[in-house]
Amino acid sequence: MNEQRRDILDMLAEGKITADEAERLITALERTQPPAGTPAVRPKYLRVVMEINDEGESGRLNVRIPLQLLRAGVQLVALVPPKALDRANVELDKAGVPLDLKQLKPEQLEALVEHLDEAIVEMDMEPDGHLRVFCE
Template identity: 40%
Template sequence: MNDERMQVLQMVASGQVTAEEGGFLLAALDHDGAPAAGGDAVAAQGRPRYLRVMVTEHGEHGKKVNVRVPIQLLRAGVKLGTMLPDQAKDKVNDALRQKGAAFDISGLKAEDLDLLLEHLDDLTVDVEGDKSSTVRFSVER
């Protein structure tokens, strides 16, 4: 048994994650090593239905966030964003810049979301700050 699987099992045993979340993490680990038939993971498994974001803090308390966002909601948001007046887009872009995210929402298109989801099959980001945390993004079909 590899270290990552053992770590997930220990997190379940200590109550840091539920058994369901542990199963999700184990399935994601299994998916990492299994190539999709035909070479295209998205085509082989169908269209993505949910974006899952899980945040786990390492340490004593192991506080976590577990959010499952329907992809249709993201698509609707992208479509609504195209209907915003230019003045509103400028205000949103200014607010994003103030928060440190230099991003222009007027350039966001539905095709960009599809492309992002194709490449976001399983992404883990380690965050260092006051407490060390791991943020995991994955797509569920």
């Protein structure tokens, strides 16, 4: 229970307000607050950060991709002719990227973004590397 709701119930218990007034206050409070579990701010970027220190050489990758760009890209896939998608899938497969562009749907991306909102993917790479993927 949040503090404001508890304050309203305390005022009711102390007789400072009536049950009807408490109900109206709680209803108004629920309208102004986002549902529990929803983020206060929607993420705007997908961030990929990778650091590698291998045999005296070091490298760093720091990519920040606007989620709007990803959303637009998924929607644009619907405009690509099926034969072109087939060829793109073959090339992706050759490059070791097991991704089927025909299967991408905007609602899947939205579900992914929702789940990534609170998730952080971190991976330690051998011998001295680190990968981190998150939304911000």
